[in-house]
Amino acid sequence: MTRPVQERRITWTKDNVHPLGGYRDELRVDVGSMVRAMRRQFRLVMIFAAIGLVIAVLMILGSVPRYTAAETVLLDEQRADLLNEVSPLPNAVRSDTAVQSEIEIIRSRALAYQVVDLLNLDEDADFLSPPVGATQQVIGAVSSLTDPLARLLTPAPPVSETPADGDNAENAVPMLGSDLEVTDRDRAAQILRDRLNVSRLGRSLVIEIKFSDFEPRRAALIARGYGSAYESFQLGTTNEIAAKAEDWLRERLDVLEQKSTEAASAVYEFRAANNLVQVRGxxxxxxxxxxxxxxxxxxxxxxxxxxxxxxxxxxxxxxxxxxxxxxxxxxxxxxxxxxxxxxxxxxxxxxxxxxxxxxxxxxxxxxxxxxxxxxxxxxxxxxxxxxxxxxxxxxxxxxxxxxxxxxxxxxxxxxxxxxxNLALRGRLQQLEAISETYAQVYRDYLARLEVTMQQQGFPIAAIKIISPAEVPKSASSPRKKAMLLAGLLLGGMLGVLIGTARELLPKPVRRMSTLRQEVGINCAGLLPGEKSRDDAAWKPTRLRTIERLAQACEANRQKPGGLLVAVAPLSPGLEDHHALPTALAAHLSQNGARRVLLIHEEKLPPEAIPGPNAKGPETVLLQKVLESWSEQAGTETSDVDLNMMAKFLRDEFSFVLVALRPLSLADRSDPHSWSYDSTILRVPWGQVLPGFVTDALMDHPRFHSCLATTVLEDAELATARRYISAGSYEELEINA
The missing domain is CATH 1.10.287 (Helix Hairpins)
Structure with a gap:
């Protein structure tokens, strides 16, 4: 009974115990403990899931619906091959990298500016100032509180020193973009990029352009505008490249023509100077x-x-x-x-x-x-x-x-x-090779120039719009089902995390086996509280627990003398401080040959004082007992011989129950050690940890040495069943 409290293992596994070989190191999952833990935290999980569901509903109701229009564009390989035939540069293979590059082009700011100019979105006040829902307002309010703090924590950019003298000021180079201002056109382009979604459909060469807006018709117009702008961008880019290539090719042709002429002239002059006649090549x-x-x-x-x-x-x-x-x-x-x-x-x-x-x-x-x-x-x-x-x-x-x-x-x-003439022939071959090289390069550049000039008048883009955007009939956001499911799952997951944390933390005493295994003291049973009065097991559980307490008292009685039993709560906060001593005294006095005295240390309420003709135990205050004994002894109350008084009470009564104040409120370690023949500890159910019980008993060694049993008081039977193993003796006792 006095062994130290063992550290409680926080695990959902149990040792594989062998009846002959003792304990093994192997562990196995205790499914029963896991099921009971889930059953205990089920209500918490459901509460958090309901909270998440409510938050999702509020977000749906506070959001402004958006409509998404989609336009699909095909990267046409046949057109690309046709364009490649008249292109000065070979067309890139439509690999994953090439398709991703086309997607980034659609997302670019340059294409956004083209769409803004095409639809005059910078002049549309509704587009520049979209409606804001309640959810966005809450997020904006939070941002308005956090942004100043973020700016305060952001270090200031380094300030460059401005030249003071006039010479340096004149030679200073003006910075590009130093006078940039954000215009409506820039804002419209940024809004387009924020609401645009471009993706590749599977492994195909089809690109889907989606745009979300609060007005369905405008969403369809902008999606179509992106398709047209993308096609125009490709045509413009092709023509621009061809024009630049033509200018560059013409410059190179002039240089190559002069060099080719000079090389051919050098060959003829060398042959004439050295009388090198050529026959049949x-x-x-x-x-x-x-x-x-x-x-x-x-x-x-x-x-x-x-x-x-x-x-x-x-x-x-x-x-x-x-x-x-x-x-x-x-x-x-x-x-x-x-x-x-x-x-x-x-x-x-x-x-x-x-x-x-x-x-x-x-x-x-x-x-x-x-x-x-x-x-x-x-x-x-x-x-x-x-x-x-x-x-x-x-x-x-x-x-x-x-x-x-x-x-x-x-x-x-x-x-x-x-x-x-070997040296002459070698020099002649070198001159002929140089002349032929310049001539070949000149012919290649001339052919490229012709192809480039053809491409400038070739109005074909390597894309094709296969599905123009239509006006959406239903809102694409908020996604009600997904948000409800997400709120339910996230709330449930949060509840699971909190429930798991609660299960891993040390638990208060809720089971009789906890006191036996972790504290090392006996427990007579549970004493249900008023919250479990509607439970069918309330009355039999209460009667059985009081019967066990009475049996513990009778087992410690030494005939022919009586027994002094101290009944003390562990801590304050019991529903009825006087109910258990009164019920136990009444049960002990059921035998007519017994005299039972119930002494209360504190003043009784009127409803707890029995009437003058009431049958059962005698009830009296401890102060009155001391005063009566001091009058008989002719001494002061403080000088009363407590041992003589205890012997007198044992001789006069079969059982003397002393209802003490809570142990945690006692001024001294054992304020009434004279009266302890046997003690009963009243532990509040689900309010104290096992370590608290151990510390209290260590602080009251006299009370602990005489401890007969304990009782878990004010228990909630519905909750207690979730902590008790199915089919165990404790469960059978509660549900009997």
Missing amino acids: NLLTEQQQSELASKLMTAAADAAEAEARLESVESLLARSKDGEEIIVVPVVGGQIGADTDALRRDYLDARLRYRRLVDQFGAEHPQAQQLSGSMALLKEAIEVELEQATEASRVAYNISRSREESLRTDLQAITGTSDE
């Missing part, structure tokens, strides 16, 4: 060198072919002289001689007939011997033909070699002559 020496090189390549190929033919014929002749049978003579000069062909046929025919005779009659046959002689003669004739072919191939090879050597000698002679 080349110099004469270069032409000759090219022809000789071509002939040399042909002659080299012919010589190689003749050499190969000679080697082949010589190989056949050598094989023939070694006895090998050779009947084919290579072609010489591209034709086969008639005599050679006849000899080959006769030899083949004779060899065929010879083999047949030998196979039938043998080699000794006369005809076979005759054919053998004929074949020998034919073979000698073929060998002679082969020698002649060899000699002819050698002659052809020598001719090809001689021609190749002659061409090679001529080429070397020409090459040696051109090396002497």
